[in-house]
Amino acid sequence: RKEVEQDPGPFNVPEGATVAFNCTYSNSASQSFFWYRQDCRKEPKLLMSVYSSGNEDGRFTAQLNRASQYISLLIRDSKLSDSATYLCVVNEGNFNKFYFGSGTKLNVKP
Amino acid sequence: EPEVTQTPSHQVTQMGQEVILRCVPISNHLYFYWYRQILGQKVEFLVSFYNNEISEKSEIFDDQFSVERPDGSNFTLKIRSTKLEDSAMYFCASSGQGRDVSQETQYFGPGTRLLVL
Numbered sequence: 090r091k092e093v094e095q096d097p098g099p100f101n102v103p104e105g106a107t108v109a110f111n112c113t114y115s116n117s118a119s120q121s122f123f124w125y126r127q128d129c130r131k132e133p134k135l136l137m138s139v140y141s142s143g144n145e146d147g148r149f150t151a152q153l154n155r156a157s158q159y160i161s162l163l164i165r166d167s168k169l170s171d172s173a174t175y176l177c178v179v180n181e182g183n184f185n186k187f188y189f190g191s192g193t194k195l196n197v198k199p
Numbered sequence: 200e201p202e203v204t205q206t207p208s209h210q211v212t213q214m215g216q217e218v219i220l221r222c223v224p225i226s227n228h229l230y231f232y233w234y235r236q237i238l239g240q241k242v243e244f245l246v247s248f249y250n251n252e253i254s255e256k257s258e259i260f261d262d263q264f265s266v267e268r269p270d271g272s273n274f275t276l277k278i279r280s281t282k283l284e285d286s287a288m289y290f291c292a293s294s295g296q297g298r299d300v301s302q303e304t305q306y307f308g309p310g311t312r313l314l315v316l
Contacts (some may be wrong), residue, residue, distance in 0.1 A: 109256070129287075131309070131310075132307035132308060132309050133242060134307065175216075176241075184230045184247065184249065184254070184294060184303070186229045186244055186255045187232075188244065189241050189243070189244070190241065192242035
């Protein structure tokens with residue numbers, strides 16, 4: 090049983106495209122949700138936390154659907170620099186353990 | 200911006216040897232973590248550490264592994280009797296204030312790439 094599942098991709102999109110990633114989690118008690126970005130052979134870096142009401146940060150919008158246990162990330166007006174692997178991360182409401190999805194790879198082409 | 204540092208950046212060792220991976224978390228952070236990522240696979244949680252003790256560990260973190268915060272700044276991961284399958288990138292992370300986990304950022308170090316021959 091995978092705690093967090095993501096479509097591995099890759100998603101190959103042209104610059105300027107809008108792309109959406111989904112992530113599902115298995116534990117209904119999960120409380121905190123995050124999207125991280127990981128460049129090749131680098132460490133994960135927080136992109137944004139995901140709040141129940143949904144949240145937006147510039148071109149990035151995150152949504153949470155607790156009933157269906159999924160989280161989404163929407164990237165508008167894709168840039169070449171958005172090419173990376175996007176990791177969905179879930180926590181059960183404490184600081185002890187974070188579950189990572191396997192990541193969705195995005196390639197933005199000129 | 201404060202950052203987590205890790206040393207060494209690369210480590211090559213022979214099977215059966217012990218290795219110690221070192222991390223310096225961000226100075227005012229309270230929570231510390233070790234993760235590993237086998238090449239091409241997902242980031243896997245190993246252990247979390249708070250208030251000078253392990254708060255949670257995964258099935259991967261067996262008796263072969265131990266963590267320590269010997270001096271209030273360094274946070275180390277020791278792997279005894281390394282195996283070929285221990286070859287991976289090991290990331291240290293820390294997070295801060297402990298008020299609300301949904302507001303927390305885990306800051307990751309750049310990783311130590313371990314190769315067991």
